Amino acid sequence: MNKEEYKANVELLNKYSYNYYVLDNALTTDEVYDKLYVEVEAYESENVDDILIDSPTQRVGDVMSDGFTKESHDQRMWSLEDIFNNEDLLKWIQRSKKLVDNLSFYCEPKYDGASLNLVYENGILVSAITRGDGEVGELITQNAKTIKSIPLKIDHLKRLEIRGEVVIYKDEFEKINLLRAKEGEQLFANPRNAAAGSLRQLDSKITASRNLVFLPYGVGQNSLTQKLLSNKMTYIYTLGFIEPMIRSTCKNAQEIEKFYNSMNSIRDRFAMMLDGMVIKVDSIAQAEEMGFTVKNPRGAVAYKFPAVEKITKVKEIILQVGRSGVVTPVAIVEPTAIEGVIVERATLHNFDEIERKDIRIGDSVIILRSGDVIPKIMKVLTHERDGSEVEFKRVTSCPVCESELLDEGALIKCQNLSCAARVVNAIIYFASKPCLNIDGLGVKIVEVLHTEGVIQNVTDLFTLNKERLLELEGFKEKKAQNLLDSIESAKGCECWRFINAMGIEHVGEVGSKVLCENFGVEFVTATKEQILALDGFGEEMAESVVEFVRVNSEHIERLREFLKPNSPVIVEAEENPFKAKTVVLTGSMSESRGDIKNMLEALGAKVSGSVSKKTDFLIYGEDAGSKYDKAIKLGVEAITESVMREMILNNSIPN
Ligand code: IVH
Numbered sequence: 001m002n003k004e005e006y007k008a009n010v011e012l013l014n015k016y017s018y019n020y021y022v023l024d025n026a027l028t029t030d031e032v033y034d035k036l037y038v039e040v041e042a043y044e045s046e047n048v049d050d051i052l053i054d055s056p057t058q059r060v061g062d063v064m065s066d067g068f069t070k071e072s073h074d075q076r077m078w079s080l081e082d083i084f085n086n087e088d089l090l091k092w093i094q095r096s097k098k099l100v101d102n103l104s105f106y107c108e109p110k111y112d113g114a115s116l117n118l119v120y121e122n123g124i125l126v127s128a129i130t131r132g133d134g135e136v137g138e139l140i141t142q143n144a145k146t147i148k149s150i151p152l153k154i155d156h157l158k159r160l161e162i163r164g165e166v167v168i169y170k171d172e173f174e175k176i177n178l179l180r181a182k183e184g185e186q187l188f189a190n191p192r193n194a195a196a197g198s199l200r201q202l203d204s205k206i207t208a209s210r211n212l213v214f215l216p217y218g219v220g221q222n223s224l225t226q227k228l229l230s231n232k233m234t235y236i237y238t239l240g241f242i243e244p245m246i247r248s249t250c251k252n253a254q255e256i257e258k259f260y261n262s263m264n265s266i267r268d269r270f271a272m273m274l275d276g277m278v279i280k281v282d283s284i285a286q287a288e289e290m291g292f293t294v295k296n297p298r299g300a301v302a303y304k305f306p307a308v309e310k311i312t313k314v315k316e317i318i319l320q321v322g323r324s325g326v327v328t329p330v331a332i333v334e335p336t337a338i339e340g341v342i343v344e345r346a347t348l349h350n351f352d353e354i355e356r357k358d359i360r361i362g363d364s365v366i367i368l369r370s371g372d373v374i375p376k377i378m379k380v381l382t383h384e385r386d387g388s389e390v391e392f393k394r395v396t397s398c399p400v401c402e403s404e405l406l407d408e409g410a411l412i413k414c415q416n417l418s419c420a421a422r423v424v425n426a427i428i429y430f431a432s433k434p435c436l437n438i439d440g441l442g443v444k445i446v447e448v449l450h451t452e453g454v455i456q457n458v459t460d461l462f463t464l465n466k467e468r469l470l471e472l473e474g475f476k477e478k479k480a481q482n483l484l485d486s487i488e489s490a491k492g493c494e495c496w497r498f499i500n501a502m503g504i505e506h507v508g509e510v511g512s513k514v515l516c517e518n519f520g521v522e523f524v525t526a527t528k529e530q531i532l533a534l535d536g537f538g539e540e541m542a543e544s545v546v547e548f549v550r551v552n553s554e555h556i557e558r559l560r561e562f563l564k565p566n567s568p569v570i571v572e573a574e575e576n577p578f579k580a581k582t583v584v585l586t587g588s589m590s591e592s593r594g595d596i597k598n599m600l601e602a603l604g605a606k607v608s609g610s611v612s613k614k615t616d617f618l619i620y621g622e623d624a625g626s627k628y629d630k631a632i633k634l635g636v637e638a639i640t641e642s643v644m645r646e647m648i649l650n651n652s653i654p655n
Contacts, residue, residue, distance in 0.1 A: 001039060001040075001043045003047070003050055004053075004442060006040065006043045006044075006047070006050060007052065009039065009339070010052050012052065013030045013036055013056050014056065015027070015314060016028055016033050016618045017033075017056060017239055017353050018151075020148075020363065021148040021241050022149050034156045037056060037057075040056070040057065049537055054153035055244075058145065059146050060208065061136070064202060064203050065142070065202045066202065067141055067202070068138035068139055068200070068202075069138070069139045070132070070137070070138060070139070071127065071129045071136065072135060073129060073132075073134070073136070073137060074220060074221040075220045075221055077115060077117060077132075077135075078134060078296055079295055079296060080110075080296055080297075080301060081293075081301050081302070082301070082302050083301050083302070083304070084304050086253070086257055086410055089253055089257065089279075089301075089387065090258060090304075090589065093280075093339070095253075095298075096281065096290065098610055099289065099291075099609050099610050100283075100290060101625050101626050103283075103286065104249060104250070104251055104283070105249065105250045105251075105256060105258050105280065105282055106230045106246050106249050106250075106279075106282040107247065107248050107256060107260070108217065108246075108247040108278055109247075109274045110201065110275055110276040110277055110278045110302050110304075111165040111215050111217070111274060111275075112167065112190075112274065112275045113166050113167035113168070113191065113274055114130065114131070114167075114192065114195045114196035115130070115131040115163065115165055116129070116164060116165070116199065116214065117129045117130075117137065117162070117220055118144065118161065118162045118163070118164075118214075119157050119161050120162065121160075122157050122160070123154050124153055125150065125151070125152050127141045128140055128141045128145075130144070130196075130199060130200070130640060133434075136325035138197055138200065142204045143199055143201060143204045143207040146204055146212075147214050149214045149242050150214045151239065151241070154240060155240075156239055159221065159222075159223070160221075160224070161217065161220030161221075161222060162216050162218075162220075162236060162241070163217060163220055164214050164216035164218070165214075165217060166196075166199055166214055166215075167215060167272040168194050168195045168210065168213070168272070170191065170197070170271060171271070172210070173188070173194055176188065181406070189342070190273075190328070191272070191273050191606070193565070194210070195210075198210040198212055200211065213240050213272065214242070215244070216237075217233075218233075219232060219236065222307075226284075227283060227284060228283060228284065229280055229281075229282050229284055230247075230282050232284070232335055233247070245269075245270060246263060246416045247260075250279075256279055256303075258278050263277050264277075264305050267305060274388045275302075276305045277303045277305070278301070278302050278303070278408075279301050279303055279376050280299060281299035281300065285593075286299065288513050288593060288594060289441075289585070289609065290616075291607075293536055294511070295510055306317050307368045308369055309368045310337075310343070310366070311376065311381070312336040312359055312367075313334045313362070313364050313365070314332070314362065315332045315333060315334060316332040316361060317330070317348065317361055317392050318330050318332060319395065319399040321398060321399065321419060321421035322421075323422055323425035323426040324413075324422075324505065325414040325415060325419065326413055327398070327412045327413065327414060328348070328349075329348040329349075329350070329351060329354060329392070330345055330346070330347060331345065331348050331377060332344065332345055332433075333345065336367070338369045341369065343375045345374070345375070346365075346374070346375045346377050347374045347375070347376050348376075349378065350410045350411055350412075351394050351410065351411075351412055352409060352410040353398055354489075355394075357377065357380055358380060358382070359377060359380055359392065360380070360385075360389035361392060362383040362388055362389075362390060363381070363382075363384075363385065364378045364380075364381040365379065365380050366378045366379045375490040394412065395412065395501075396405040398414040398419055398421075399602050400414070400421035401414065401418075411476075418456060420447075423450055423456065423457060424447055426457075426458065426503065427441065427448050427457075428441065428442070428443060429501070430502075434497075434508075435497055435501035436490040436493055436498075436563075437490070438489075438502050439482070440479075440486050441461075441486075445530055448472060449472075454468055454469070454472070456619040458501075459555070459558050459559060461487055462562040462563075464483075464484060465484075466480050466484060466492065491562070491564055492563075492564050492565070493566055493567055494520050494565065494568075495516040495565040495567050496513040496514070496515070496516035496517075497512075497565070498521065498560070498565035499515055499523060499561065502552070502556065502559070504545055504548045506540050507541055507544060507545060510536065511536065511537065514533070514535060515531070515545070516567075520567030520568060521560060521565055521567045522567070524553065526545070526546075528543065528546045571605030572604070573602065574649070576604070576608060577648070577652065578600055578603045578604065578605040578617070578647070578648070580604055580645075581605050581617060582607075582615050582616050583606070583607050583608070583615070583616060583618075584609070584610065584615050584617070584619070584631070584636075585619050585620075586618065586619075586621070586624045586628060587620045587624035587625070588621045588622045589622075589641045590621075590641060610627070611631045612634070613636075615631065615654075617629075617637050617639075617644075618631035618637070619640070620639075621640075622629070622642050639640050
């Protein structure tokens with residue numbers, strides 16, 4: 001084979017591969033492919049300098065990493081709000097109509113896998129980053145290259161981020177689990193976990209062996225000019241990516257509902273698991289204008305498919321005591337496969353629920369599983385009872401510490417602040433990834449530390465010493481030192497981690513970040529009104545924060561002294577006409593509205609998506625529509641883009 005022939009053969013192999021993996025249309029047999037592959041490989045071993053970047057040999061996973069580097073996404077990877085029925089859909093459309101006019105929608109399957117961001121530069125795949133927390137993910141380029149439906153080279157030279165879901169087909173998932181069962185390895189709970197786990201293998205050979213598939217659903221940073229997402233995606237598919245089995249644009253709720261029903265009815269025919277349909281505002285400008293809540297874009301929702309039901313038997317009911325003391329009953333059921341997932345537990349929510357549904361040990365029940373939600377018991381098949389079923393009585397003493405429980409009806413609580421389960425769960429939560437991310441504080445170790453009386457609460461973690469640890473079984477020099485080091489490294493943590501770790505009810509990671517961005521560690525001095533004014537905070541959350549601070553001020557102070565969390569530097573904008581003003585942008589402007597939004601935010605303005613009485617300025621460009629009319633009606637000051645620029649330049653409001 002000479003160089004020209006080599007090039008032609010690489011091209012031919014890629015054509016076979018594209019047809020097979022992307023178009024699901026084999027052009028040849030495995031034998032022909034393999035023979036040519038071996039020839040190409042032989043040429044490459046003799047002519048190393050000629051190796052083409054998109055040669056199929058470059059996908060082979062023979063790279064071992066000793067860890068993955070963290071990498072920031074250029075644009076955040078958001079998640080979607082879920083809707084479940086027609087009523088939710090109508091509400092979402094109504095809400096959207098308040099923000100923009102003349103909506104049309106793009107609908108496609110929602111795949112159940114792990115999201116991945118691919119970055120192409122000069123047509124070459126240069127990096128692949130997992131979603132991570134949406135802002136920072138892990139760089140797994142080498143593993144992504146083993147996925148045959150990810151082109152190594154595309155016909156688009158400008159920088160382009162392509163986002164999609166990595167999945168494992170249902171039949172492949174079964175094969176993997178069968179193999180794992182044979183080898184005595186732990187089974188994957190579902191295809192999503194299997195896909196996510198396979199992507200993050202340090203040995204890319206393992207990733208290569210899992211037959212992962214990439215399905216694009218959107219773009220991140222790009223300079224594409226299509227105005228509609230549906231057209232943008234059509235273009236992406238032409239670059240060599242898998243197109244969904246069905247997708248459609250819809251004009252209204254009826255059309256969406258119809259398409260949703262037809263997708264749901266053929267959901268079994270999809271090779272991969274779907275957990276719903278994604279509906280996205282088709283106009284990119286409109287979607288951008290609608291903006292984001294703390295977690296989600298307002299211009300897209302996930303319309304979940306109805307859950308799948310199965311019959312199984314309740315073997316046992318166990319009790320779990322959470323960190324807030326609530327005792328939760330959980331049913332252990334006979335293992336049952338639902339859509340490729342083995343279900344062994346079902347939540348019973350609370351004791352009232354057990355009584356209301358009259359669930360007894362030994363009962364045959366219908367369980368329902370939807371998406372990633374823990375399965376629940378829908379109905380007891382009482383006609384199947386044979387008298388051997390055993391009623392489950394409300395408990396009066398804590399299954400862990402045996403102290404008397406407080407029975408509030410639906411909820412039964414252990415009030416003993418030093419109950420082992422409460423303390424242990426609080427410490428595990430404190431050390432978990434979205435909190436202080438302290439390595440080496442898993443369930444077993446925390447249980448040992450607690451039963452041996454080494455730690456009674458989270459603050460004791462900071463006074464641990466090596467001598468004491470070495471007295472414990474299983475602790476040698478290295479393990480003890482590692483644990484002390486990782487606790488030490490929690491000091492100086494980001495302030496949102498400090499807030500999140502305290503476990504304030506109703507305030508999760510996102511809420512903690514918002515509190516931290518606005519107040520830093522001084523969130524303890526924020527009033528309820530100030531907290532209510534934050535994006536995404538409602539009455540319940542605000543109240544919860546204020547109450548938590550009131551009751552736990554000493555504890556917070558001690559933790560703060562130990563941890564010395566890093567408050568973000570809140571740079572206050574210099575005085576200017578837009579500082580602390582609420583501004584709405586509409587119409588087309590000389591720059592993208594996103595850029596103008598960033599500029600105004602840097603000046604200390606809050607840029608909102610919709611006009612209300614609280615709006616201080618409406619800034620309008622050409623073709624301003626209903627927002628302009630609304631602003632005028634409400635008496636909101638409406639100014640043009642050039643007036644805005646003048647105001648910024650002169651630092652004053654023109655007459
Ligand atoms: S769009 C702007 N489209 O679902 C939001 N996501 O909860 C970006 N997913 O993290 C997501 N199929 O991993 C979108 N057709 C689809 C999807 C999809 C699956 C996943 C994705 C995302 C999560 C959103």
